[in-house]
Amino acid sequence: MWSWLQFDSLKHHQVFYNYGHRFAYLRHVIIDSQNAFEKHGGEPVEDVLDQERKSELLDLPSGFFSLACEDMPVSHFSGSYLDTWMNVTVSETRTKNKTEVDDVVSGYTLALQRYKYTSLLNTMATVYNAFLTTLVLNVTPPINILIMDGHPYNVMNELWSNVFGKVVRAGHLSGKIKFENMIWNIPEEKSLMLQPAKGSMPFADEFRQFIFSAYGVSSERNVMCGKLSLLFVWRRDYITHARNSKGNVSRKIVNEKELLSAVQKTFPSFDVSGYQMDTFSMKTQLKLVAQTDVLMGMAGSGLTHALFLPQNGAVVEVKSGSLNPTISQFEAMARWRDLKYGSVSIEAQEQDHYVYVPPKDMIDVVKRVVSNMC
Incomplete structure (x- = not known):
């Protein structure tokens, strides 16, 4: 305790x-x-x-x-x-x-x-x-x-x-x-x-099960290394609160389709998809994540779903510009859940709230975490 x-x-x-x-x-x-x-x-x-x-x-x-x-x-x-x-x-x-x-x-x-x-x-x-x-x-x-x-x-x-x-x-x-x-x-x-420097998040697995039980979502998944499920979480504009009437969101990935296609071609036997998760109900989001092996996306709130990945899952985080803390919040979540973790660092600054992510950099990191998983 x-x-x-x-x-x-x-x-x-x-x-x-x-x-x-x-x-x-x-x-x-x-x-x-x-x-x-x-x-x-x-x-x-x-x-x-x-x-x-x-x-x-x-x-x-x-x-x-x-x-x-x-x-x-x-x-x-x-x-x-x-x-x-x-x-x-x-x-x-x-x-x-x-x-x-x-x-x-x-x-x-x-x-x-x-x-x-x-x-x-x-x-x-x-x-x-x-x-x-x-x-x-x-x-x-x-x-x-x-x-x-x-x-x-x-x-x-x-x-x-x-x-x-x-x-x-x-x-x-x-x-x-x-x-x-x-x-x-x-x-x-x-x-x-919210304290990533902490060595542990008490009852992390119990909290995951608590949320899944409340929504009636099964937490069971057997990892099949030849047919992993990879999920991109996209950051896109939407109105979040009253002081963001235009719905502008920062750190959006400008080449979503290119990234998705590159990963699909590199891993043809894997199920690779991408969604703007905040457009779904929470139950739908949890169902998707419960059947995901590798969660990928720009540093942001959507990667909080790392809390609900199956055991032996992985997180790939894209870090942009000045958003490169010594210990990322989502790296800490991966550690607390005993998940694999990889990151893609983008030195280029945002242009009009968009960032370009080189597909090769993403693929290299995904290959590494998949190798660590399997």
């Missing part, structure tokens, strides 16, 4: 537990949403183009959370948004209505705030954080999800409902609501998944 889970939780009157300053468990907490903020969040992105990011953040008033205790716990969370939530939490004795609530939510509710909500990498990091909290607390879905931000709808939203359960937005709450059991999730930026 990794170090922060060895810490004793900081307990306050059996209603508030701080786990290693990473996340919290609250019992019988009341949310007072009356006049807290305008109802918003979850709109089609086309309806809110060019809105400022600050308008998607909830400005929580003091007393938004209240606990059934005589005094407030003294607790901190290393400078994350959980500290902000802590600052607007009051003890129930400081409120006038101790028991008058409009609704009671039983079971467990996991509250979270998203930052890079359109990114598969950051979304999976937040889902992984939630997965870890359920392991610590020995809680299994269905779990209610309370989204504490006002971001518009994105295809990533379906992950929360499919993996955990009912999703409610704080911006849509009304009145005073009592939650029997609430978890404040590990913040996105604190995720171990």
Whole structure:
């Protein structure tokens, strides 16, 4: 078990537990949403183009959370948004209505705030954080999800409902609501998944199975070296959030067809394909990756699917220009999953958001990882 889970939780009157300053468990907490903020969040992105990011953040008033205790716990969370939530939490004795609530939510509710909500990498990091909290607390879905931000709808939203359960937005709450059991999730930026220098990602294989089980996708695949499945993940323009109304995406590969054809001709017995994955449902994406042996593409969020490759799979990452960290996020994922890894480094800078990838360079790296696999 990794170090922060060895810490004793900081307990306050059996209603508030701080786990290693990473996340919290609250019992019988009341949310007072009356006049807290305008109802918003979850709109089609086309309806809110060019809105400022600050308008998607909830400005929580003091007393938004209240606990059934005589005094407030003294607790901190290393400078994350959980500290902000802590600052607007009051003890129930400081409120006038101790028991008058409009609704009671039983079971467990996991509250979270998203930052890079359109990114598969950051979304999976937040889902992984939630997965870890359920392991610590020995809680299994269905779990209610309370989204504490006002971001518009994105295809990533379906992950929360499919993996955990009912999703409610704080911006849509009304009145005073009592939650029997609430978890404040590990913040996105604190995720171990976003720390490539770490030697391991705890429970990586269990997390893979957790996601596959939630979507009813089989995780079984027998690698046949004479007929491997190779998948290019293409980066293409699409509207990701309200401040990208033109949908411009950087680091696109200008010669997709040339690359695809070259790899197909080099490996005629292999199944070689390429897709813009973000146009598919998450279930379709997972099905594709579950039957993929070698995942290839430009450095970017799509390569997060390395988390879901079969055992003994491989990742080939294209690194462009200044995007060449000492340890890439996806190289780390390959290491954490015990996958083979190769990279193609492109020194030329982008031109109009496009990069040319020499087919020979790609083929050389694919040959190497395939040789290591088989």
